[in-house]
Every structure is written in structure tokens, then in C-alpha cells.
Amino acid sequence: MDNRGMRISARADYAVRAALELAAAGGEASLKAEAIAAAQGIPHKFLEGILGDLRRGGLVVSQRGGKGGYRLARPAESIAIADVIRVADGPLVSVRGVRPPELSYCGPAESLLPLWIAVRANVRKILGEVTLAHVAAAKLPDEVLSLAEDPAAWTNP
Template sequence: MLELAVRQDEGAVKAETVAAAQVIPHKFLEGILGDLRRGGIVDSRRGGNGGYRLARPAAEITVADVVRAVDGPIVSVRGERPTGLAYTGPAEPLLPLWVALRANVRKVLEGVTFADLATGELPEPVRGLAAEPAAWENP
């Protein structure tokens, strides 16, 4: 996605170019690009001038959009969305915990566009979270 974002004004980019630039196996990348095309994130063209390009400006595509297109729901528990879960007894507090986790992950991923990443200018809330020393620790 970042290769396409930084080359947005160049037109379509061949999958081979992206694969080589990011050291990703071409077949693996084609699968991801297919998911992104079906998700309306990228467009593709065939032919000599063909390749892939962003379906809309990088400033309108969030990291959350891409995660959803490739992996589905951003946060799941046992393969289900948190809102589809039910707990009883002492486990009841788990549901609001999973919902809060999902809300925070969504807040970060929906707040960062590919234009932000392409320019290296992450939004302040994300920079602030990343600046916390505890964020870099592996407990």
C-alpha cells in the first residue's frame, strides 16, 4: 500500500515492482492485491501500461480500511466480533474489555491514513502513544 501511495501520481504500478521494492514474494503479493481490489482499496489494469493504483486518494484510505479488506474484522475473539460474544458469571467483565480493546485499536487504525504514512507524518495521538516508554517494552 505504501509503495502505491508514494507512487500515486505515477499511475499504475506493476505488482512485480512492488514485490521487488518490498522484498515480498510475487504470488503472496498478488493474493493481497486481490483482497485489496475486492475491498475497493486498489484498482487494477491489464496490459503493457497496467498494474495497480489506489482506488482513491491516499488521504482517504486508512490503515483500518486495509486491515479489514485483507484480514476482516480488526479485533476478534475466537474468530468472532466482540459484540457477538456473551459471557456469564465471573467472566461477564470480559465483554466490555474486548469491546474497549476493539474501540482503541479502531481509533488508532482509523486515525492513520496512507498519506500520513507516505509522508512520515503520523497524527499526534499516535505519536504520543508511541512516545510512551512502556509502549516499547515487552513485559
């Protein structure tokens, strides 16, 4: 019973960091997978697969050949962190592998369904509002910043 709970996978973390490097590079310049991997310390063959997901998800466009690379398909202000996670890693929140609306509970557990829905809504409220531009510029929205500034939010249990 050590490390489980609600976890953000390496895949999702890498995907967001790669997208942030692209956001920081601006809309014109394109970065090569190897450069992103080096900048963020991500295994580069693993990253290639993740960038493929981002491209198939329409978040990124790619170019092959000598001066090829990747760049964002849309302005960084219009891409939420939630978009990146969903494209690279599937649904934001799931319970036992299915998304909350598909669940059914009985007896005293009946109110679990609205509870999971509320949790998901609260996660969305952050990851759906914060964009790549916010994070890359280190300018998080005030409501998010005030959550993160509370010292109690940094303690272990």
C-alpha cells in the same frame, strides 16, 4: 505458549506495505505487482493474491497489459490502515473467531464483553484514524506519535 496473542498476519502487513507503495507513487502512476514485491521484499505471487483482495475490496484499481499495474482507487488521505487490514484479513479484532458483539459471558466473566469492546475501540482509534497518506509521508497524527514516543512503549513485556 510462545507466539500467539493478538497478531497482525503477514497478509495484513504485506497488504498495508503494498498500499503504502501505491500511496507513495501518487494517484496517477500505476505500479506493477513485481515492482511492489521487489521494493518491499514480498513474495510476488503471494502479493498478487493480496492485491486481488484489495481490488475486490474497492481500495485499488488495476489495469492489465503492457503499461498496466495497480493504483489506489481513492486518495491516500481517505484510506485508513484499518480499511486495508479489514479487506485483506477480515475483522480488526475478534475473540475466539467471532466479533465481540456476538459474545456472551456469564458469572464473574460478564464484564469481559465491555472489556473486549473497549480494546477494540482503542485499536480502532488508531488504525481507523491513521491513513495511508499519514504513514507514507512519515507524518503520524500527534496523538499517535506521543504514544509511540514513550520509551516504555518499546520495552518487551
